[in-house]
Amino acid sequence: MNQDNEMTNNRATKQNEDIDLIEVFMQLWRGKWIIALFMVLTIILSIAYLFVAKEKWTSEAIVTYPDSGQIANYNNAMSVLYNQNPANAPTVVDVQQRFFSRFNSAISALSQQLGNQIRPEKLTITPAVKDQPIPLIISYTAGTAGEAQKTLTTYIQQINKRVVTELDNDLQISINSKVEDLKADLATQEKVAQEKKNRRLQMLNQALIIAQQANIKDTRVQQAETLSEDTLFVLGSNALSATIKNEATRPLPFDVSYYQTRQSLLAISALKSKPDSTYSLRYVMKPDLPIYRDSPKKSLILLFGALMGIILGSVVVLGRNMLKTR
Structure with missing residues (x-):
């Protein structure tokens, strides 16, 4: 129941x-x-x-390491600078990473700076591939599609120019420092060569005095190159006097390293920077003109209403x- x-x-x-x-x-x-x-x-x-809401449009660009041709002038300059020590010269990959890492740091700093303004601007940098440092997606959000594309292009160009200018200035400093080092090296070698020449004159004059005192006028040996410094007097006073007379016009005795240093100095002094043809990045995709706005979404807002x-x-x-x- x-x-x-x-x-x-x-x-x-x-x-x-x-x-x-x-x-x-x-x-x-x-x-x-x-x-x-x-x-x-x-x-x-x-x-x-929808009529009064502020629109948001986002333009995107994809960038990566510059091509070897875009950094050719800088790379060639580094090769000349390290001509005496080629093993220490940076490779093309090293130069590419140097330029792009400097660009990445500068654009990231700009993004933070724009976000901290009284009227913040949205500039974001994200990896195009997860867990990969390159390529990078750089995006900028503005009130219109054209403004977003134009502003993003301007910011990338400004950062590229700043990075290239900074690295070019560093290159000029390195060139000037290397030129000064080579000039100092040449001056040292010239001073040593002059001291060698003066010492040779002293030895010849001493040998001439001994030859005159020993009344040796003519050479008494057939192979003078075998003589030591203490036996030069056997050349005779006549030969010694002629040698001393012409020694003043004789060039300084330089070794091979002097001419190698001289060659390096001429090559480095002739270096000319070309920042206008140098780039810190390469576009995989240039800043695009967005077709769809981020907000407000017309269909969603009407459906929600x-x-x-x-x-x-x-x-x-x-x-x-x-x-x-x-």
């Missing part, structure tokens, strides 16, 4: 719930014009919002009927 009573109660409860749902639906149906009015009003408000109108209208209809019932 108890089970039969429970089943009967459950059926009655279910019927009451069905009746309540049907009643709610009928109330909503009777108030459909009110719901429709609210929906129209909220759609109108959504359209008004219509949904809110239906909800508000339904609340009003059900609330009014509830008040009447009470």
